[in-house]
Amino acid sequence: MRAFSRRALFYVLTAWAAITLNFLLPRLIPGDPVSRMLDRFRGQLGPEAVFALRALFGQTSNNIFAQYLQYWGRLLHGDLGVSFTSYPTPVATILGQGLPWTLGLIGVCTVLSFVIGTALGVVVGWRRGTWVDGFIPVTTFLTSIPYFWFALIVVYFFALQMHWFPLSGGYRPGLRPGWNGSFLTSVVEHAALPALAIVVSSIGYWLLGMRNMMVTTLAEDYVLLARAKGLSRGRIMTTYAARNALLPSLAGFALSLGFIVGGSIITEVVFNYPGIGYSLFQAVQGQDYPLMQGIFFVITMTVLAANLLADLAYVLLDPRTRVAV
């Protein structure tokens, strides 16, 4: 129970830290961003928006604590402000449009590359000391590839040269989004290349990690005893070695999620994919601070939620964590 409450506390604190960071960031910008902003949007912003802008950068008569409380108040009402670049669309609306695309693409790809990478890592680790080890340098190369660069290569070959897949976007322009066959087919077609880029460039990370954990686990006495007992190779590999090796890998998965997701999101830019990664790019280009804040908030909360899921999976897999400590 103590371990559980510690984890819960950790999540609450991390969420609080991320949200507070989000509050502080615009206030750290040097110079007078509000005047710059007002110059850029000359006459387009209503008085409400100007006030919101001043509030965002802390240029109100209230002291910082009052501002902080107001910030929380707005956040709890789901009010993430209004985007500058697509004024007057609320940030929440833009996020609501982009999030399903990102969750679908990045979420599925991250899980996919973890599962495939881990499975390959099990096999490569099991066959340590054989020719399979020759894959290690290849895999290190894959882990070092910048996501977006590999995305460029993939686009060049499969979209521009071969014309196998569409170049960019989330679905064919002109189609009405909905749960119908032609739309869904189009979505899958458009997701194929970004997915390929993300999975290939993140798979090596899991493969190497799992391979090393397998090698370490295979030296354990319980694996030796399993071999002595005459168990089948399949059972030793899965139930004795891989299952134990998976636990640290899963813990690593949870912790690396932020890193991986951050990298994958940039891939959306190459494909003009309608997710929040592309929105982040546009927000940064247009210095759309409310949108940046909103995106950072959403990404952090999603990663935290995914972490929580990984934690729960860990508890399911490891009986030792289930004891009341």
Next chain:
Amino acid sequence: MTTNLLADVESGTTGQEDRPASRFGWLRGFRSARTLTGVVLMVLFVLMALLGPVFVRTDPSAVSDDVLSPPSGAHLLGTTHTGQDVLAQLIDGSRISLLTGFVAAALATVLSLLIGLAAGYLGGLSDELLSLLSNIFLVIPSLPLVVILTGALPEAGSLAIIIVISLTSWAWGARVLRAQTLSLRKRDFVEAARASGESTWRIIFREILPNQTAIVAATFLSTVIGAILTQASLAFLGLTDVTQWSWGGMLYWAQNSAALNYGAWWWFVPPGLCIALVGTALSLINFGIDEFINPRLRSAHIATKNARNKPMARRLPSDEAESDDTGASSPTHGDVVLEIRNLTVEYQTGGDPIRAVDDVSLQLRRGEVLGIAGESGSGKSTLAYAITRLHQPPARITGGQLLYTHPDGSRTDLLTLSGKALTAFRWEEMSIVLQSAMNALNPLLRIGVQIDDALQAHRPAMGAGARSARVRELLELVGIDPQRSAAYPHELSGGMRQRVMIAIALTLDPDVIVMDEPTTALDVVTQRQILQRIVSLKDRLHFAVIFITHDLSMLIELSDRIAVMYAGRVVEEAPAKHFYARPLHPYSQGLLASFPTLSGAKRVLTGIAGAPPDLGALPSGCSFRPRCPRAFDRCPVVEPPLLLLAPTGGSEDVAGRRQVACLLYDGADAGRSGTGSTGIPEKVQV
């Protein structure tokens, strides 16, 4: 180094414990081909950044009419849409990319060190708070944060980028270093420094930090990769000063000038390739360091496939094995169930093979307990694994026979069994109890399952009901409530776990059980209970035991016969009671004098001077000679053979025979050695 490895194999530790002496030993990892490739590649890139502009004098920003031309003699890597030379950009760009990577990583590593060392060393509340901080930084997605931070600083120069990257990438290193510091803190040499009143920071910098060089280097290098990738991402998004060339910046221009649509692969392929190659080079170097930090990874190099489960090439003609006379009509203990004949095990670790077990011959009779004693490094554990053929590379059986007698009288040389036959034989006829039950039980499986799967593997026809009945029966045999078959290993006490191990060994009713220090990890009371349990089970189920331990007093109580090993050889073998009454070998005498008996008369404990020998460099003649209080002039010259002495009782009882490998009992010197008064038995040549 080789002996270190051997000691690791013997003791089953990962070898991390005893290494303060080789603080920079990890540099040796650079010898591996993979690591060397990484180093060479990295050096090339650094040279490119340093010297490249000297050789390629083209201005990377100079515009020309030669637009979008593919690689040619004039432009080795072609040109951009404004006719700029790609190679010149690549070389110029390497400076910013590498500089950002290394400087940001250096700053991040300093942060990691400060926070990791402080958290690990100070412990308590500081540790809680600092760990919390680094975990928070780890979980928050760093790239979006960096993007927003640099987006917030519109005219972000290289320095600002470097600071932002280092501020968001220290957390992983801090976590790793904290864990390492925690484990170092408990080591003897740190404790000693604390006890002598050295200041905290002095201990951290003088005692702890130098022992972390490998991990710090590994952390630094992986942070470099991360920093280069982050810089490239930022540049690609146009968040850095894109008029300053960097690899990411080149990709920004390529992407924004539709290089893809022009098919100008020479423009966007090289910068990404450079980033990936630098990353690969650093990862390969890190691989070498990792293998140093974790010796288990290192040993994975040694080819495992060939050596494992492969029968020895030489096969004895079966009639020779059949007709062999082994004193089958022993009146007291019945026939020999296992005969170890001239068994030799070597560790092949690059140079000369090291003999851990040297020409060992022993006989185990049905229902008997044969005790094998010796210091660590004497080869006794290697022997245990070799007997069950569970030895792992680099250990290799290079000679001898392991003759097992089936109940029907036929014999099999276990060394000739191939993989399948061996798997079928082992556990059915011979099982093993490992030293640490904590490590030998799979922590994720219920104990009942771990007994059941052995049944399932060997008795495929047995139904689930019958199997679970057998599991219950086995647990009862070792004195565990059958209800607990659903328990996980961590829910049991140390003694109970060791009982489970015994139950697992008994699963298929084997004739022989090899026990490798089965009670070493237990407290004295539990030790006693386990030993009593083993004896009562043995009397009931009539299996024979090879009991291996360094605790001679335990062996004397438990065993029928005792063999003492030194430097891989059996130096004395005798019935337990005779051995206790009058050990012959000076080493046995020393061993016996260094343990108190569990019961019986008190005596002065003396111990043996000196340390176990280095098996790679054994002294000439008798290997115990340098430590022997009774060595004389022939000892360095003659290697003493194992002599069979006539039984003291005068009968021809094989179980009562004594053997000793010591020149004191070699007839030629018996008189001169001055031990004649102790009534040395008459010598019989083998």
